[in-house]
Ligand SMILES: Cc1ncc(C[n+]2csc(CCOP(=O)(O)OP(=O)(O)O)c2C)c(N)n1
């Protein structure tokens with residue numbers, strides 16, 4: 015598939031922004047500046063980027079506990095994200111939600127979610143609303159290999175298939191659910207084959223190749239817009255960090271250093287950078303400039319977040335759903 019240069023550069027920029035945002039979050043967590051749990055997306059950037067590049071602004075996504083990459087790829091504001099991670103009052107959830115609750119309804123970001131596979135029924139509901147309103151929007155539903163073993167996965171796929179809902183189910187198969195290898199928890203090796211149980215289309219792609227993800231995304235999004243129903247895309251990828259930040263000291267108990275290093279060698283960003291340089295889409299000077307622009311954007315986000323106050327204690331219950 016021949017893509018225009020502007021789109022390719024935009025995808026490179028998105029991947030790099032996700033990487034640098036996550037590296038900054040990693041550093042802030044290590045310095046104990048970010049409270050709560052933090053699950054980083056480093057190594058998986060091509061999945062969110064390739065998928066969201068095929069979406070329109072008015073399309074929806076549902077996300078997971080590892081959601082920063084999805085949010086950034088759908089156009090989320092990194093200043094509001096950073097403020098939320100730091101618990102500040104101008105953050106996406108006014109500093110009360112943290113990493114696993116970031117949402118931006120205006121951008122169709124229906125929310126990160128601490129409950130594994132909980133985005134799946136939410137996506138089905140959003141897609142049903144699209145159908146009932148007679149619109150041609152679509153929903154991209156991100157979930158992990160672990161999530162695909164949940165009942166919510168199977169119920170959602172069945173219903174979406176039955177009602178021909180416009181959902182693209184994007185399985186981010188990073189091969190582990192916390193410390194459990196997919197081979198120890200899943201009855202089949204290739205999760206996309208579960209499409210057959212529901213009579214829907216599906217495919218498997220190299221989740222570290224942003225162009226492959228984009229191509230699969232484009233085809234399936236077009237199909238969903240035409241009213242031809244849901245698709246299951248499995249993206250094979252790998253997370254470089256532990257399940258959550260803080261896990262590092264026990265990482266090698268369930269996977270080897272060699273395995274991790276092998277995947278780091280297959281970095282999706284370095285790989286795409288080589289494609290762009292080889293094809294003359296961008297020069298080394300252009301690559302350096304993108305890096306500087308991202309550093310500057312991140313710096314501004316940090317300043318915004320750090321200059322923002324914490325919520326007042328008397329506002330602890332404001333903006334929350336609760337019963338008197
Ligand atoms: C319903 C539910 N069960 C268990 C958990 C605990 N938990 C949090 S993340 C996780 C593993 C998820 O693995 P996967 O879906 O592969 O996503 P990944 O972390 O690899 O991105 C589990 C079991 C949870 N949050 N929600």
Ligand SMILES: [Mg+2]
Pocket residue numbers: 158159160186187188189190191192
């Ligand atoms: Mg996983």
